[in-house]
Amino acid sequence: MxxxxxxxxxxxFYASVEQRDDPSLRGKPVAVGGSSDRGVVAAASYEARKYGVRSAMSSKVAARKCPALIFVKPRFxxxxxxxxxxxxxxxxxxxxxxxxxxxxxxxxxxxxxxxxxxxxxxxxxxxxxxxxxxxxxxxxxxxxxxxxxxxxxxxxxxxxxxxIGPDEGEAFVANLTVNKFHGIGKVTAEKMNQLGIQTGMDLKSKTEFFLRTHFGKMGSYYYNIARGIDQRPVEADRIRKSVGSENTFDRDLETLAEMEGGLLPLIEDVWKWCTRTQIYGRTATLKIKFNDFQMITRSQSAFLPIREKALFEKIIFELLNKNFPTDKPVRLLGVSIHNLEVTHPTEGQQLTLNF
Missing domain, CATH: 3.30.70.270 (Reverse transcriptase/Diguanylate cyclase domain)
Structure with missing residues (x-):
């Protein structure tokens, strides 16, 4: 069946909520996000999209594309x-x-x-x-x-x-360019184009062996979707793998004290989610992007879920200290926690860290 x-x-979504709640924004180009040169567009109204404004675009570029763009701070x-x-x-x-x-x-x-x-x-x-x-x-x-x-x-x-009915799927896919396929990103689409795969019809013409040779195990997925086949179930109880928070700062951070201060609200944001959901993780991760756009991530894991905010904060600060001092200013910091488990605190339980 x-x-x-x-x-x-x-x-x-975000932009439409803002236009709903503020009638003066209706019918106008709206971007949810920071308006500074370091800001990033989280969402754009359809009026803004007509000018080429898109989510994940820098606010500086968005403002250049649409001089009348109205920036609104996000209300998550x-x-x-x-x-x-x-x-x-x-x-x-x-x-x-x-x-x-x-x-x-x-x-x-x-x-x-x-x-x-x-x-x-x-x-x-x-x-x-x-x-x-x-x-x-x-x-x-x-x-x-x-x-x-x-x-x-x-x-x-x-x-x-x-x-798209059961007898229409394969034909629908055949006429689309592969960059329109959900699950095929820009890099993969470019690789496919280099292999002569421009459309769903081109993709269907390739053998599964060919696709696995060039794209690994994802090749089987591409082989199937070119035929309108996708057996993945709707996973009602899917648990997210990680939760994180990050911030691009209005000015570069140069001292350890500035970076620690920048991390505190991010740690607070992640921990609020953990305590609200009672889902905790075993791996804490620090993300650093320098002003030359080089990015590094550093992680540390515990044998058991990290159930105390003080411990999470301690791990993040230790990861920062191990990478400081640095001769490059920092433009972005992020923290996240991975290997999530639904759990509840156990009184007096001691955690041991893997170093």
Whole structure:
């Protein structure tokens, strides 16, 4: 039996929330992010995208592309609240929900709580409920697997819905350029182009052996998606592998005291997430980007999950000290914790570190 998968993707989510909450921003080019030369665009409204402004673009470049661009500081607590409202709507239809981020998720509605036979009607109803609840719009892709549902949701943005039926998947993929494929990044697409693979049809013409030779085990995945095949299930209980926080500073940091001060709010941000979710990790990681854009990461692991903020902070500061002094100023710092486990503190438990 063909599965019925929906991919829901909110339209310019962060920017749309800001335009909803501040009517003076509606219809204007908006970028969520810092406006300084060191700032980065986290999200751009559709009005800003017309000028070529995109997420992850430096604020300096974005302002040059769109002189009328309005920068708004991000309000992540608001975005998380709205995201929870949207997840609540999803849960009215199915328990099989795989969130990808705050603004997008896969839903398996093959068997659903509403006993509806049409996944397209479910997607339409979800979109309507999102508008009623949040005053925001979403785009939906409907298909028989995750890969195609994701492609479909991009096909009618914004506020659209597109369906790829079981007998349409292979032909749909054949006509797309590989750089439009979800899961094929810029570097991989360039490598494929060098091998004469420009479209899905080109990809399908290659043997699985050829693709595995050039792309390793991912070659089998590429072989299948070129034929509209994707057997990955919607993983409702998927646990994230890491949580982190980073900051690009308005000016370069040159002293150890400045760097430690810059790390404190990042450590606090990560630890708030750990205590709220009761999910802790065994590996602490420090990320440093210097002013010449060289980047290093350093990690240290414990035998058991790190359950105390003081210990997490101590590890991060030790990792920093091992790489200081440096003759290069620092433009970005980041901290993260990996190898996450759902756990609860055990009174009096001692942790031993691996060095």
């Amino acid at each position: 063909n599965r019925k998968i929906i991919h829901i993707d909110m339209d310019a 607590e608001v975005y998380k609240y709205v995201s929870e409202q949207i997840r609540g709507i999803f849960a009215e239809f199915t328990p099989l929900i795989e969130p990808l981020s705050l603004d997008e998720a896969y839903l398996d509605v093959t068997e659903n709580l509403k006993k509806m036979r049409s996944a397209t009607l479910i997607a339409q109803e979800i979109k309507q409920r999102i508008v009623e609840t949040t005053q925001l719009t979403a785009s939906a892709g409907v298909s028989y697997n995750k890969f195609l549902a994701k492609l479909a949701s991009d096909f009618r943005k914004p506020n659209g819905i597109y369906v």
